[in-house]
Amino acid sequence: MIVFTEIKDVREHLRAERLAAAKEGRELKVGFVPTMGYLHEGHASLLRSARMDNDLVVLSIFVNPIQFGPHEDFERYPRDSDKDMALAKREGVDIVFLPSVNEMYPQPTKTKVQVAELTDHLCGAARPGHFDGVTTVVSKLLNIVAPDRAYFGQKDAQQVAVVAQMVKDLNMDVEIVPCPIVREEDGLALSSRNVYLSPEERQSALVISRSLRQAEQVAREQEEATAEDIVAELVRTIESEPAAKIDYAEIRRFPSLESIPGSMRVKDVEGKLLIAAAVMIGTTRLIDNVILTTEGVK
Structure with missing residues (x-):
């Protein structure tokens, strides 16, 4: 080398x-x-x-x-x-x-x-x-x-x-x-900034990947789920953690990053979807996401 x-x-x-x-x-x-x-x-x-x-x-x-x-x-x-x-x-x-x-x-x-x-x-x-x-x-x-x-x-x-x-x-x-994103066994996305987290904050940070998994589950399993429903699930889960403060929680087309009307059913969106969040845990800003294709959505 x-x-x-x-x-x-x-x-x-x-x-x-x-x-x-x-x-x-x-x-x-x-x-x-x-x-x-x-x-x-x-x-x-x-x-x-x-x-x-x-x-x-x-x-x-x-x-x-x-x-x-x-x-x-x-x-x-x-x-x-x-x-x-x-x-x-x-x-x-x-x-x-x-x-x-x-x-x-x-x-x-x-x-x-x-x-x-x-x-x-x-x-x-x-x-x-x-x-x-x-x-x-x-x-x-x-x-x-x-x-x-x-x-x-x-x-x-x-x-x-x-x-x-x-x-x-x-x-x-x-x-x-x-x-692909590489994660710890408990789901936390690897990031150089994870070193800033105290043990308590690191535990709180798990809410980010958990919220994305749950939002993805809603998108895949609920026939009538809309973009608004996905974001609501994302926000609800993140806000259940007192130490977490949302910077953004959104669903967009990928890779164009165009917005999706809130009332639009996820299954009606063609191509890939990005469900993304940025969350402050204490003084540390962490980002994470999931990408899914509408072919995998009911």
């Missing part, structure tokens, strides 16, 4: 690897997993998928300041380089790109990549400017690594949709590969 901290070095190395493969008459497939570090089994699952699909696996670790709002947790976002390197080695990563903020943004950036409409809802509404920071840094990383495939966890389903739209609109030559 090789660790690079400078853009020019990782580019030169990847260029040399591709040239060497071409001289041997083969095409080198590169898989890329962009992260903000503090790696867990959710990230490991992305790396395993990349390892299975590609000849070379590149992992980036960069806590991106421009996707954090002025009162968010950039400074205290969890970091553990030793743990990250150990997990990367365990999963057979070939290259780790570990740039500094100054390396990625040597001067204040005057160019930002913005995806319209998809970023107006859910986390985009709750965190203004967040997705501009995400799409800007992801576009930079994709330009640096130039992978064949890039892997993103479905826990942030909106991010997956936004990045896929950016890649499509800008004709980027990369396949975006969404990967």
Whole structure:
């Protein structure tokens, strides 16, 4: 495993690897997993998928300041380089790109990549400017690594949709590969921010996945269930936990993120549906979701 901290070095190395493969008459497939570090089994699952699909696996670790709002947790976002390197080695990563903020943004950036409409809802509404920071840094990383495939966890389903739209609109030559949410045995979705939770708060946080399962059950089993019914079930369950404060609880089409009329029966919606929630547990904001297809709904 090789660790690079400078853009020019990782580019030169990847260029040399591709040239060497071409001289041997083969095409080198590169898989890329962009992260903000503090790696867990959710990230490991992305790396395993990349390892299975590609000849070379590149992992980036960069806590991106421009996707954090002025009162968010950039400074205290969890970091553990030793743990990250150990997990990367365990999963057979070939290259780790570990740039500094100054390396990625040597001067204040005057160019930002913005995806319209998809970023107006859910986390985009709750965190203004967040997705501009995400799409800007992801576009930079994709330009640096130039992978064949890039892997993103479905826990942030909106991010997956936004990045896929950016890649499509800008004709980027990369396949975006969404990967399933990885959960603890009790259902809690893995997140680097889970470390903020006290033991009591962690127990309270289980209401999020429980509420999504129950909302999904209503969607699948109740013939006349409407979008409004799904959201009502989601809200009712979350509000049953005193420590939980809802940021949003919604059902939308996926991946367009278009709204669904409240009176519309779920079974009448074509394609995929996203049931998503963002919930404050104490001072920690957690997101989770389920995606279902109407084919599986009565």
